[in-house]
Amino acid sequence: MSEDKEQPLQENSIEEKTVTETTENVGEETVNSSEESTTLQTETASVATDSAEEPNVMNEIDDSNAEDAEDTDTEKRHEIPMPDYHEMSMENLVGELQRLVKNEKIQAIRKHVDTIKDEFNQKFEHFLEEKKEEFIANGGNEIDFRYNSVDKQQFNEVYSEYRDKRNQYYKSLEKSHKENLAYRLDLIEQLKALVNVEEDINTTYNNFKDIQAKWRHAGPIPRADYNNVWKTYHHHIEIFYDFLNINRDLRDLDFKHNLEEKVKIVARAEELSKEPDLNRAFRELQVLHKIWKEDLGPVGKEHREEIWDRFSAATKTIHERRQDYFKNLDKIKEENLERKNAIIAEITALSEHISSNHGTLQKQIKKLEELRESFFKGGQVPQKQNSKTWNSFKTAVRAFNQNKNAFYKNLKKEQQENLDKKRALLDIAVSLKDSEDFDATTSEMKRIQGQWKKIGHVPRKYSDQLWKDFKTACNHYFDRLNALKSDAFKEEEANFKLKDEFIDRLKSFELSGDKAKDLEAIKKFSEEWKTYGRVPFKKKNINQKFDKIIDALYQKCGVSKQESELLKYGxxxxxxxxxxxxxxxxxxxxxxxxxxxxxxxxxxxxxxxxxxxxxxxxxxxxxxxxxxxxxxxxxxxxxxxxxxxxxxxxxxxxxxxxxxxxxxxxxxxxxx
Structure with missing residues (x-):
């Protein structure tokens, strides 16, 4: 075989070269092969013709398969769900990015990451503008505005990790692609050599099958080399099938196998033509075309046109449905645009009628949040309108926030005065919560509670804690008051009676004048007193009476109060x-x-x-x-x-x- 005939051939010369080169190699043994060679050319021409009828879908599938030739995880990539990131908060977007980078292969998440990045940046920009407006409304200078966002910091860290992993992956992938390309070119050389060896045809055929198996598992190669390498490989496959005409049994077995597999492919393509998920159907259709093109050879002449027509018809059906889907998608985006413009108009009207009443303004703020949520859930709009719509939305929200902040700036002074008043009432409540003068204190506690209700709002950052402290002090006092009225203290009443009788007995005690003897007696009185239990809270002053009498007795014995305390502690x-x-x-x-x-x-x-x-x-x-x-x-x-x-x-x-x-x-x- 001459050197120029062994070079990779262009697509339009495959049929012509096939017959010539085969004849030169097999000589007289190929006399009866003209029919099969012609048949092979017919199938190839048929494929080319049918492909020409649907250039858009076929080219789209070929381009996608060429791109996927670099990516062994293309199927994995398509299986990763694509949530509606537009509806997610910044915190949820960071969490989703972390999940993808941690759990999925880095080469399979590019589209997801790019979408998350765009959505996060838009939301963060809007969030930052709101914070700036709030900063300026509180008296700050725009040039001094700084804001550290935890969400932004976390996003940058995770995205940086993604870029490092991606760069490392593609650096390793480039080396692998070059090695796989060299390996595939070597397989082509082995395939070309099969028609020149003098050995048993069965041995040659087995070597041919071995090369095919190795080819299927050879790994991805650079996208730029994909089509040319495949055409060269397919060209020499056809040459080998022509050479195989000398052994019709082996050839017919291959034809039969290829027909069975292509029937399965066609049946699956026809099922996909009814698949509701068009994206999934088209992705799987790409795989079927790749198998048809790369893994399977020709079939018998009598089946070729029929099997290809069925496959082509199913492909055309899926393509037409997909085209209709995208047309409908454009219509949906236009409807989303109208809906979002209506939301922007409603926000604009809201900002022009800011209420001067706090309660009503809170309702307007809630309404604005509902409109913002509806806007973010409103779906995608046409690409050419995306920037304009987003800017109009930001302008409308900014106008509302400016008017709202102006109102609360005036309200801030009044709230500070209310804060001072409530703090004064809290101090009174705390000072009275343990008071024993229940008659006077109860009236005072009710009075300050009434005043508290009449005072207006205080700054939000103090409101909850201030109310909690005031409520705690009031509840502490009234819990004590209610405890006095409970029937649960009958035992304490009995203890009080015993202590009261003991007090009478103690009052009648006379000192003997013998200090040691008298101190021992006082000590026994203290020990006996401790044997009695608790008394009702409102009568606990009986303990003070006892302490006063004991202290008086100690004093008569010449013992100071502190010394008496220590004696009692003895x-x-x-x-x-x-x-x-x-x-x-x-x-x-x-x-x-x-x-x-x-x-x-x-x-x-x-x-x-x-x-x-x-x-x-x-x-x-x-x-x-x-x-x-x-x-x-x-x-x-x-x-x-x-x-x-x-x-x-x-x-x-x-x-x-x-x-x-x-x-x-x-x-x-x-x-x-």
């Missing part, structure tokens, strides 16, 4: 000493005392802060006097708790010393 110390688990009991008591110390400090600090709000009030003011009185009481209590802690520490140190002494006196174990 009973507690004794209990701790006698307990089985001293260390744990002492630790619990220490924790309790420290908590009481902290509470006393907090109460003193809070009450002293409250006094600052009454700086202009007279010291004769009942509220001021009550606060001062409570401050002094807490200071005395704080001193007592500190003294108790000191006594507890002494007990702890004594116990440790005893343990050390015991350890020192223990005899060491005898050595072996």
């Amino acid at each position: 009973n507690k110390i004794q209990q701790l000493s006698d307990t089985d688990n001293q260390e744990r009991a002492i630790q619990n008591e220490r924790t309790f005392i420290r908590k009481k110390i902290d509470e006393s400090k907090d109460e003193i600090r809070q009450l002293e802060n409250n006094l600052q709000f009454f700086s202009n009030a007279s010291e004769s003011n009942p509220l001021v006097q009550d606060v001062i009185k409570r401050v002094n009481q807490h200071k005395e209590s704080l001193a007592a708790w500190k003294a108790k802690l000191k006594k507890l520490n002494i007990l702890k140190n004594n116990i440790l010393k005893e343990e050390e002494n015991v350890a020192d006196t223990e005899e060491p174990e005898a050595e072996d």
Whole structure:
């Protein structure tokens, strides 16, 4: 065979070269092959003719298959759903991008990523403009505006990861394509050589099948080389089939196999012509054409025209349905444009009639959000109108926000005044929530609650916490008040009766003059008092009566109040000493005392802060006097708790010393 005849051939010379080259190679043995050669030319010509009748769809399929030749994951790419990213928020778009980059192959998500990027940038631009308007409305200078968006930062990080993976993938892919191209060209050389070897025809045929199998699994090659390489490969396949005419049995087996496979392809194409999902149908049709073109050879002459006509007819049906779909899609986009223009007009009208009432304006803001949501869900518009529609939408929303911000700028001063008034009421509620003067305090608490309702709105960032604190203080007081009226304290009433009788008995007690004896008696009174349970909250002052009598008795014995507190605490110390688990009991008591110390400090600090709000009030003011009185009481209590802690520490140190002494006196174990 001459060198020029072995070069890759152009499509329009395939039929002519086939007969000539085959005759030169097989000589006299090809005398009877003219019929089959002619038949092969007929099928090829038929395909070319039928393809010419539908140049758009055939060219589109060929171009797509050439592109897919570089991508082994084209089927995977088409299987990834394409959600309506236009309806997603920026946060959801970032999440969708993260999911794709993490879970899908990088080469299969390009269209998804590009769409997500466009939608995110549009939404972020709109969001940024709103923030800028808000910044300016609050007195800021446009040149000083800066805004850090978490969503934007996350998007940039994920998109950067996508680009790195994509670049790395295509760098590796380029090398793989070159290697696959070299491998396929080598297979073509092996295929060309089959007609020149002198060996058993069955062996040659098996080698031919082996080359076909290797070709099908050879991997993708550069798109630019795809068509020429395939034409060269197909040309030499045809030459081999002509050469195979010397063994009709093998050829007929191949014809039969090819016919069976092409019948399956045609049947599937006819099913796809009724497939509701036109995009899916067209993608699968591309695959069928690729198999027909690349994986299967010719069929018997008597079936060629019929099988191709069926395949061509199914292809034409799918193509026509797809064309109708795109025509209808343009109509849908025009309808979307009309709907979005109507939404823009409604937003414009809304911005021109901003309410001067907060409640009504809140309804208008809600209406604007509904219109914005409808706009984003309105679907795609014609490409040439996209930018204009988006800019009109932004202008209308910006006008509404400017007018809204102007209203709230004037409202801000009034809300600050309301905030000061409510804070003053909160301070009163906190100062009275633990008051024991229920008659006077109940009236005052109801009064400040009524005033609270009459005061208008405060800045939103303070509103919830301010109301929560005020409500907590009021509920604390009224819960205490209601507890006094409950029937659930019958046992406490009984305890009160016992304590009241005990008080009468205590009042009749006379000191003997023997200090040690009298202190022991007072100690027993304290121990007995602790055996009685709690009393009703409103009668808890009986405990104070008892403390006053005990303190008076201690005072008559020449003992100060702090010393008396420590003497009374001595009973507690004794209990701790006698307990089985001293260390744990002492630790619990220490924790309790420290908590009481902290509470006393907090109460003193809070009450002293409250006094600052009454700086202009007279010291004769009942509220001021009550606060001062409570401050002094807490200071005395704080001193007592500190003294108790000191006594507890002494007990702890004594116990440790005893343990050390015991350890020192223990005899060491005898050595072996």
